[in-house]
Structures are given as structure tokens and as C-alpha cells.
Amino acid sequence: xxxxxxxxxxxxSFGGVQAVTRVSLEAQKGEIxxxxxxxxxxxxxxxxxxxxxxxxxxGRISLEGRDVTELAPSRIAELGVARTFQNIALFRGMTVLxxxxxxxxxxxxxxxxxxxAYWGLAQKxxxxxxxxxxxxxxxxxIQDLRRRPTGSLxxxxxxxxxxxxxxxxxxxxxxxxxxxxxxxxxxxxxxARFILDVNEEWxxxxxxxxxxxxxxxxxxxxxxxxxxGQKIAEGTPDEVRANPRVIKAxxxxxxAVPSTGGSRV
Amino acid sequence: MIYREAGQFKTSYASxxxxxxxxxxxxxxxxxxxxxxxxxxLLASEYWLQAILIPLLIYSLxxxxxxxxTGYAGQLSLGTGGFMAVGAYAAFKLxxxxxxxxxxxxxxxxxxxxxxxxxxxxxxxLRIKGxxxxxxxxxxxxxxxxxxxxxxxxxxxxSSGTITAPDRAVLGVTVTGPSATASAxxxxxxALVTVFALVAKNLVRGRVGRSWMAIRDRDIAAEIIGVRxxxxxxxxxxxxxxxxxxxxxELVFLYLGSxxxxxxxxxxxxxxxxxxxxGGRGSILGSVLGAVFIxxxxxxxxxxxxxxxxxxxxxxxxxxELMVFGGLIxxxxxxxxxxxxxxxxxxxxxxxxxxxxx
Ligand SMILES: Nc1ncnc2c1ncn2[C@@H]1O[C@H](COP(=O)(O)OP(=O)(O)O)[C@@H](O)[C@H]1O
Ligand SMILES: [Mg+2]
Numbered sequence: 001x002x003x004x005x006x007x008x009x010x011x012x013s014f015g016g017v018q019a020v021t022r023v024s025l026e027a028q029k030g031e032i033x034x035x036x037x038x039x040x041x042x043x044x045x046x047x048x049x050x051x052x053x054x055x056x057x058x059g060r061i062s063l064e065g066r067d068v069t070e071l072a073p074s075r076i077a078e079l080g081v082a083r084t085f086q087n088i089a090l091f092r093g094m095t096v097l098x099x100x101x102x103x104x105x106x107x108x109x110x111x112x113x114x115x116x117a118y119w120g121l122a123q124k125x126x127x128x129x130x131x132x133x134x135x136x137x138x139x140x141x142i143q144d145l146r147r148r149p150t151g152s153l154x155x156x157x158x159x160x161x162x163x164x165x166x167x168x169x170x171x172x173x174x175x176x177x178x179x180x181x182x183x184x185x186x187x188x189x190x191x192a193r194f195i196l197d198v199n200e201e202w203x204x205x206x207x208x209x210x211x212x213x214x215x216x217x218x219x220x221x222x223x224x225x226x227x228x229g230q231k232i233a234e235g236t237p238d239e240v241r242a243n244p245r246v247i248k249a250x251x252x253x254x255x256a257v258p259s260t261g262g263s264r265v
Numbered sequence: 266m267i268y269r270e271a272g273q274f275k276t277s278y279a280s281x282x283x284x285x286x287x288x289x290x291x292x293x294x295x296x297x298x299x300x301x302x303x304x305x306x307l308l309a310s311e312y313w314l315q316a317i318l319i320p321l322l323i324y325s326l327x328x329x330x331x332x333x334x335t336g337y338a339g340q341l342s343l344g345t346g347g348f349m350a351v352g353a354y355a356a357f358k359l360x361x362x363x364x365x366x367x368x369x370x371x372x373x374x375x376x377x378x379x380x381x382x383x384x385x386x387x388x389x390x391l392r393i394k395g396x397x398x399x400x401x402x403x404x405x406x407x408x409x410x411x412x413x414x415x416x417x418x419x420x421x422x423x424s425s426g427t428i429t430a431p432d433r434a435v436l437g438v439t440v441t442g443p444s445a446t447a448s449a450x451x452x453x454x455x456a457l458v459t460v461f462a463l464v465a466k467n468l469v470r471g472r473v474g475r476s477w478m479a480i481r482d483r484d485i486a487a488e489i490i491g492v493r494x495x496x497x498x499x500x501x502x503x504x505x506x507x508x509x510x511x512x513x514x515e516l517v518f519l520y521l522g523s524x525x526x527x528x529x530x531x532x533x534x535x536x537x538x539x540x541x542x543x544g545g546r547g548s549i550l551g552s553v554l555g556a557v558f559i560x561x562x563x564x565x566x567x568x569x570x571x572x573x574x575x576x577x578x579x580x581x582x583x584x585x586e587l588m589v590f591g592g593l594i595x596x597x598x599x600x601x602x603x604x605x606x607x608x609x610x611x612x613x614x615x616x617x618x619x620x621x622x623x
Contacts, residue, residue, distance in 0.1 A: 051489060053485070072488070072493075073488040073489050074488050074489075074491045074492060074493045074494070077488075077489060077490055077491035078491050082489075082490070083489055085486070085489075089483055089485055089486035089489070090483070090486065091478065091479055091482040091483055091486065091487075092482060092483070093478075093482050094475075094478055094479075094482060098475055098478070101475060102475050102476070102479050102487075102490055102492075103490055105472065105475070105476060105479075105490055105491050105492055106490070106491035108472045110471065110472050110473075112468075112473060112500065112504070115467060115468055115471050115472065115473045116464045116467055116468060117464075117467065118467035118470075118471065122467070122471050122472070123279060123282075125472075126278070126279075126282055126471060126472075127277070127278045127279050127282070130278040130281075130282065131278065134278075165490065166490075169490060169491070
């Protein structure tokens, strides 16, 4: 077992709020690791620490054995970590195509001078990366949307395009923050399918935050549970479902952990 | 049907990503360029070349430069006049120190000097945004103009502090200085703005331009896909200042002939910013359209009362001009905040469907 991404005893507080307390997580290469927990449990904060928006107050994050704790977000991206946001952060004025081409940014090397001249190196590079982007457009079945400004798309499609932009980076690790939040049943099924395909066919390691227990239990290899900033359980979906602390945490909020079905917790 | 896209299928990604993917657009642009190179030198009066067309081209170049920074990269700058002054004084110092160096090369080097200065003054952009950044660039505007005023070395210790363009030739034709014809100066300005508009277009349709727009639209998302904010913003400041620097050098060498620092005061910064806003943020064509608007409308307003047979006192006429001009700017911003470039695009879409609108 090789831990592709390791978080060791990471803590983060904002002013007086202790958002995350000594959380350790390890994503194995090629797995889908889900992080669940009630609202305010600290899930998004964990993703923000991985992608470099926040640096932990204490603890350590490493990617392929390399310490990345203090790196800036753009450096983390260059190392192969892509993500989507809970509230969608697309470039709304730009087209779907441009958003996806931006996902290729870290792989493009054209310098300013060859960009000024364009014909030649820059153009060749544009075409190469356009091909990759077209693959993703086909994969996500958004061929009709290429020239549409992303701000004009319905919510579910925006989520899909944001996934596309993350995929365009050809990530080793894909961080998804509630990719199905606000989506209808059909959109959720599509999204779950995409995540599985990306994981199985392209070998991308996925860390997934999701509230839909049905989906989580269906597609995850392992599940970690956060509550009030602490990790209270970790294991296979079945182990986690049976864990008394998890049941208590969820009962304490609103409902029991459903075994199947799509209820939001 | 003037615009006919039907039947023009893109056979490769390269042609899909061309500057003007539609053949009619390409033809129109090439024709317009040819007309611009041939027409005015043959037909236009000295007055038209000197008082209208030459400044129009120079302002266009500066507006393209500012548009790269403000329209594409989203960094509001009021330092344009200052960066243009850097270009002008650099060109003056360079060409008086090295008279044998080609004036075109001098213009380019002056642009590079301005780019260097722009990089330095762009550093605060990592920390501050929007209006606060505008205030910081305003400081650079005042500092640079003050510097050129204060340090006599910049004007070669001329008693009046004035810099004057000497006679310089390109390929045997004098293009700057007192003995250069208006046609020669016009063609030089046109050649430069053509080349640099093309370069700007190339920049904004590739990796560099996309990273600028990403920073502008959503800097957090830009970082998450690997766009480095400082590097990207500084590049915008550098390249934008290069354009402004070349335009500043042209302003003295091809248009004014001689100038003091007042030529580069805050009014110039605002003038160029108006061109960008009216023409359309994030559009190269818009930069040129904005310059056309700002240069031509006042001239039209000056002549309109006379043409209508009205005889107004000069002072009153001047006031009315300013009021109408200001009113027009506000009107345009309300009708189409995305500027003339957007209006042009809408017109084209109408033409595309004409005569079968549905
Ligand atoms: N930037 C921030 N500033 C202040 N408090 C924050 C910030 N980000 C998160 N928090 C707080 O940290 C806690 C965990 O939030 P979050 O990680 O968003 O939870 P989750 O994603 O599990 O719903 C919450 O109490 C939240 O209010
Ligand atoms: Mg969250």
C-alpha cells in the first residue's frame, strides 16, 4: 500500500473556531476515498489545506512522499492535484472551451515571445491541448456547450464543466467538494458515473466530499467520517455504516445513516 | 447576406482557433488595412493626418496596452500617462545618446524600459485590488511625471525642460523630427499599431491571455488550476507598459514633435481609460474603436453647430461640446456597458441573419 496523499495530524483554527483538530487521512493510489460528516464538520477546510488555500496550524501534508504543507495553490496544482468547489468557481464570463483549456494551463509551456508570434510553437501547442480538451468534452457529453459562457449554464451542467476543468489538468488526485450538491436525481447518477469512470479508466485517485449517503456508500472504496473537526471513524462503507460513533454523530444531528437511497444528511 | 457562416466548416482545431475564423471577417480586415495604408497618404489633407489620424493611431496603441492590463487581466490602472512618459523620455535619451541606432529599435527599447518600470509598479497588485490598486497606480503616475520634471538629466538639461524629436530616418525616409512629412509619420504609426495589435491578438487568444482572464474573472479558481497570480499580473503590467511606452515615444516623436511633462499628466491616463471603457473592456478591436470615438466625436461636435448654421459664442460652444461629449459617454455606458466592440458584434450578428431575421 502506498499512500499517494497523506495528511498527518493536521489542525486548523479560524480565530476562536477550531475547524479541524489533529485529522489524519491517507488516500491510497487509485482509490475513491469519501469524507462525510455533518455541516461544519471541517470537510471543506481539509480540502482547502490539501490544495494550499490554508496552511495547517500544525501537522503535515505530503504528496507522493513529498512535503507540500506550505506550498501555494498553484504549486499544488502543478504537482497534479485538481479540485472542484462546493459553490462552483468557474470563470463565468468565459466559454466552456476556454474554461477547459485553462485546465490545461500547467501543461502548457509556451513562453511570451512565442505567444506573441503565435504561428509555430504556440499554435502547435494550442492544437495538442485542444485535442485533450475535446476528449474530455466527449467524455462528459458537453459537445453542444463549447461556445457557451459558463455563467449561462444550468447549475447541474456548471458542476459538470467544473469537473471537466479539473480533469483537463490530468490530475493524480482529484478533490471533489459536494459535486452533486443541488443536483437532481438524474444529474447525480451521471456525476457518479463520471467519477467512477475517471477512477477506473484513468486511474485517478479521488477524494470525495458528499452528503448523499446512497452515492457515497455505492462508489467509495473507503469512507472517513468527520465530526466537529475530528475524525471519528474510517473504513469500508460497511464498517462505517455499522460504527456506533458514526450513528451517534448523525443521530445527534438529524437522521440515522441510511443504508441506501439518496437522503441528504 | 453579408455574413455567411454556413458552409464554412472548420476542418481543424488550428483553423477553429484562428484570429478571424470567418472568411468575411478576414477579408474585411485585410481590405481595411490596405485602405488605411494607401488611402490617407494619397487623399487626406495635412490637417487630417496631423491633427486626427496620427494621434488616433497612437492612442489606439496605448488603449490596446491598457486594455491588456485592465480589460483582460482585470487590474485597474491610472498610471498610463506615467508609463507613456517613461517611453517618451527613454526614446529621447536613447536616440540623442546613440543617433545612429534605428529609430524603430529605439521605440522598441523604450517600450522595454517602460515594461521594466511597469513591472516594478505592478508589484503592489499582488496584495491590493480594484480601487486601491488604481490609487497605487495613480501614485506611480504622479511620481514618474514628478521625476521627469525634477531631474534635468532626462531632458538633457534643456533650459525649458522640453524634449524635442530629432530627425531620424527609416530606410532613407525621414520619419521623425521637423523635416518628416505627415504621411511618413502616419505610415510609421500605422505600421507599429498594426504589428502590435496583431501581437496583442495573439497573446489574448492563447495561454497567456486565458491566464489573464482567469485572474480577472476568479482569482481563486485561477490559482487552483495552476495560474500563478504574481507572475501573471506582473506579466500583464510589463506587457501593458511596453505598449504604453512605445505609444508615449510615438506621441512625442510622431505627433507632438516636442513635449514637456504636462503632455503626460493624469488627464492622459483618464483619456486612455475612457477609450478602453467606451471601446470595450477585453477587446482589441474595442480599444481602437474607443480611440476613434474619443478623437472623432469632439471634432464632430466642434463642427456640427457651424454645419447647422448656428453661430454660437466660442466659450459657450466649448461648454456645450464638453456637456454633449460627457453625456454621450454616459449614454453609451448605459446602453451598452460592454462598449462599442459589443455593439459591433451585435450588428454583425444581425447582418449574419439579414435579410431573414428570425
Ligand atoms: N475562512 C474561514 N473563516 C472562518 N471560519 C471558517 C472558515 N472556513 C471554515 N470556517 C469554519 O470552520 C468550520 C468548518 O467548516 P467547513 O470546513 O466549511 O465545514 P464543512 O465543509 O464540513 O461543512 C465551520 O465552523 C466554519 O464556520
Ligand atoms: Mg463544505
